[in-house]
Amino acid sequence: MYNFTFQNTTKIYFGENQLEHLGEELKRYGTRVLLTYGGGSIKRIGLYDKVMGELKKAGMTVFELSGIEPNPRHSTVNRGVEICKKENVSVLLAVGGGSTIDCTKAIAAAAFYDGDGWDLVAGSAPVTRALPVFTVLTIAATGSEMNAGAVISNMETNEKLALIHPLLQPKASFLDPTNTYSVGAFQMACGAADTLSHIFDTAYFTAAKKMDMVDRIMEEVLRTVVKHAPTAIKEPENYEARANLMWASTWALNGFLQTGAVQATSCHKMEHELSAFYDITHGLGLAILTPRWMEYILDESVASLFKKFGVNVFGIDASMSDMEGARSAISKLSGFLFETLGLNSTLTELGIDDANFNVMAKRACRGGVLAGFRRLTPEDVEKIYRMCL
Amino acid sequence: MYNFTFQNTTKIYFGENQLEHLGEELKRYGTRVLLTYGGGSIKRIGLYDKVMGELKKAGMTVFELSGIEPNPRHSTVNRGVEICKKENVSVLLAVGGGSTIDCTKAIAAAAFYDGDGWDLVAGSAPVTRALPVFTVLTIAATGSEMNAGAVISNMETNEKLALIHPLLQPKASFLDPTNTYSVGAFQMACGAADTLSHIFDTAYFTAAKKMDMVDRIMEEVLRTVVKHAPTAIKEPENYEARANLMWASTWALNGFLQTGAVQATSCHKMEHELSAFYDITHGLGLAILTPRWMEYILDESVASLFKKFGVNVFGIDASMSDMEGARSAISKLSGFLFETLGLNSTLTELGIDDANFNVMAKRACRGGVLAGFRRLTPEDVEKIYRMCL
Numbered sequence: 008m009y010n011f012t013f014q015n016t017t018k019i020y021f022g023e024n025q026l027e028h029l030g031e032e033l034k035r036y037g038t039r040v041l042l043t044y045g046g047g048s049i050k051r052i053g054l055y056d057k058v059m060g061e062l063k064k065a066g067m068t069v070f071e072l073s074g075i076e077p078n079p080r081h082s083t084v085n086r087g088v089e090i091c092k093k094e095n096v097s098v099l100l101a102v103g104g105g106s107t108i109d110c111t112k113a114i115a116a117a118a119f120y121d122g123d124g125w126d127l128v129a130g131s132a133p134v135t136r137a138l139p140v141f142t143v144l145t146i147a148a149t150g151s152e153m154n155a156g157a158v159i160s161n162m163e164t165n166e167k168l169a170l171i172h173p174l175l176q177p178k179a180s181f182l183d184p185t186n187t188y189s190v191g192a193f194q195m196a197c198g199a200a201d202t203l204s205h206i207f208d209t210a211y212f213t214a215a216k217k218m219d220m221v222d223r224i225m226e227e228v229l230r231t232v233v234k235h236a237p238t239a240i241k242e243p244e245n246y247e248a249r250a251n252l253m254w255a256s257t258w259a260l261n262g263f264l265q266t267g268a269v270q271a272t273s274c275h276k277m278e279h280e281l282s283a284f285y286d287i288t289h290g291l292g293l294a295i296l297t298p299r300w301m302e303y304i305l306d307e308s309v310a311s312l313f314k315k316f317g318v319n320v321f322g323i324d325a326s327m328s329d330m331e332g333a334r335s336a337i338s339k340l341s342g343f344l345f346e347t348l349g350l351n352s353t354l355t356e357l358g359i360d361d362a363n364f365n366v367m368a369k370r371a372c373r374g375g376v377l378a379g380f381r382r383l384t385p386e387d388v389e390k391i392y393r394m395c396l
Numbered sequence: 397m398y399n400f401t402f403q404n405t406t407k408i409y410f411g412e413n414q415l416e417h418l419g420e421e422l423k424r425y426g427t428r429v430l431l432t433y434g435g436g437s438i439k440r441i442g443l444y445d446k447v448m449g450e451l452k453k454a455g456m457t458v459f460e461l462s463g464i465e466p467n468p469r470h471s472t473v474n475r476g477v478e479i480c481k482k483e484n485v486s487v488l489l490a491v492g493g494g495s496t497i498d499c500t501k502a503i504a505a506a507a508f509y510d511g512d513g514w515d516l517v518a519g520s521a522p523v524t525r526a527l528p529v530f531t532v533l534t535i536a537a538t539g540s541e542m543n544a545g546a547v548i549s550n551m552e553t554n555e556k557l558a559l560i561h562p563l564l565q566p567k568a569s570f571l572d573p574t575n576t577y578s579v580g581a582f583q584m585a586c587g588a589a590d591t592l593s594h595i596f597d598t599a600y601f602t603a604a605k606k607m608d609m610v611d612r613i614m615e616e617v618l619r620t621v622v623k624h625a626p627t628a629i630k631e632p633e634n635y636e637a638r639a640n641l642m643w644a645s646t647w648a649l650n651g652f653l654q655t656g657a658v659q660a661t662s663c664h665k666m667e668h669e670l671s672a673f674y675d676i677t678h679g680l681g682l683a684i685l686t687p688r689w690m691e692y693i694l695d696e697s698v699a700s701l702f703k704k705f706g707v708n709v710f711g712i713d714a715s716m717s718d719m720e721g722a723r724s725a726i727s728k729l730s731g732f733l734f735e736t737l738g739l740n741s742t743l744t745e746l747g748i749d750d751a752n753f754n755v756m757a758k759r760a761c762r763g764g765v766l767a768g769f770r771r772l773t774p775e776d777v778e779k780i781y782r783m784c785l
Binding site: 009010011012013014015016017018019020021022023024025028179218219220221223224227228230231234235247250251254255258263266267 | 398399400401402403404405406407408409410411412413414417568607608609610612613616617619620623624636639640643644647652655656
């Protein structure tokens, strides 16, 4: 019972002015660093200059890969690998959110592979070695800063897949809540939805009996998001709110809450098809899908768990029947995502119609059915997509 | 704000039948293992045979250090070091509770030191290297299985001191709740008191502003102990209760709850003097001291925190005034420790009188005063000891 292994070796530097430790950490692994980032927001907030200052101070030679996109592409991974090979890079530093970090992890592994980095993601070639990865986090969302996973998209084949390997675990990550001050309402809301979904999808809404303490801690982390996300959106420089969200998103997917749980990830698999086909923000896709998935699978066997969630996270009336409570919980979650956080509630609003639902549903059910909390067939998944229109 | 670093590299194997991984873990570091244990209870429960079976299967050469006492002595550390040096031991395996693990950690460091191992504990010589330490845990209490600390006693000088160094962090620990089935009511109660005290003393009752999420998770872990300890005592083979207590005690002192907190450890410092002079069980000493310490420092400035503890952990009436609530919380905690868990409530019952209180109080205040949640002078500490009579 509850058999699991747990190990998470990433060192976390949390808070302000921790970057002074960046040089000492990186230097252990070499002096030739590839700095990776996205669209340049790190330059606007002055973080780029701070990081470069620390790297120069430590005597590092810096190469750069910029323009890493949301839903990072395998083609960008290959661009990074090229630099690593050409410049004999010894260490990788991702400055950004989950997309930048994920792309960097894939580069770390693909740097030791001769061929298209996509092969590692698709599983047609194994990860054998990886360059050491460090991160400076700028968005509270994916938890990639303290786990061994990376999600990479191939827009040529409309595939979005996860690469998970212990060698991809970051050596150290720098979490300064003030670096998220400039993250706007929409991205904050998507990040909050992503954090909630990580707990729902990998640990909380699962069939396995979970250890009491861990189950309750999940609810604390869920409550943390529900409490602090609206404040962080209203008051972008509220340190308390930003700090709690940052640490909550890290813990939502660093392995601890997953101890003993059977990972279901149904909504993540359905969302990956949405992003792969329409390049939408992952957290937004999850927000739209999750309440519909709950509604679709709702029956007497799951009602008590959904109700417990509503009671413990949203404070709904515990005296309701399981089924009433479950419906109320779904409605509270929808209200939080679509009203409080202000996210779009339908795919239609995003300009997505049912044209690809059939093929997306089949792909989400790789291997025939989508295992998870409830077993879903491609027909089930297609119906859930339609509920999102 | 909330600036901290967090890293915990120990790999945890949790649950039944995980020992099959013991050999593969140890072999990475060599084949000459020193197996350390206490009074032989591991033989009675069949764990010794299981461990030896795995070590033989892995082709290890096994040396043994048995008879490690509660409040492990520096003399025992030195005995272990002798074996390590003579037999060229490459890896240490502690099978037992916090005392066995702590002793083994000190051996790990002292094996690279020429001289009395006590010098490292007393801080007169630095830790420079350490043998790798593995643990198989048999008592839920100290959290030593997932942290870098060890507490060693010198009965010649009546000193009990902590040795903390990253090199002492166990490589991997095996936590099988069924290995605690034979731990009796008294030791379970002491372990529960120790777990509570780790949270109180290092993180929860501290002056620093703590991150909301972490503060609430502390309360979840406290509630876990309050809920499951009585069950584990009444039903020794209740896996659910034993598993929750085991995981709770590990998390109470593995660094996560301590993130951002200023460690106070007032009660631990006072208790170490009790154990150093009278060799009493650490958890029992903490249980007797903690409510008296709370009573002694209670004033308007700490009342709201004590009340919050009472409301969130023991469910006391939130409408009371802070001072009433604080008194009620102390009373609830006393009731839990001395009635529900059945621990002795006074030092007098343990045959301890005030003969050494004056010198113990001075020693607890090494450096003049005992810093912490509230600054305590030797006079304060002596008064608290007297309240325990």
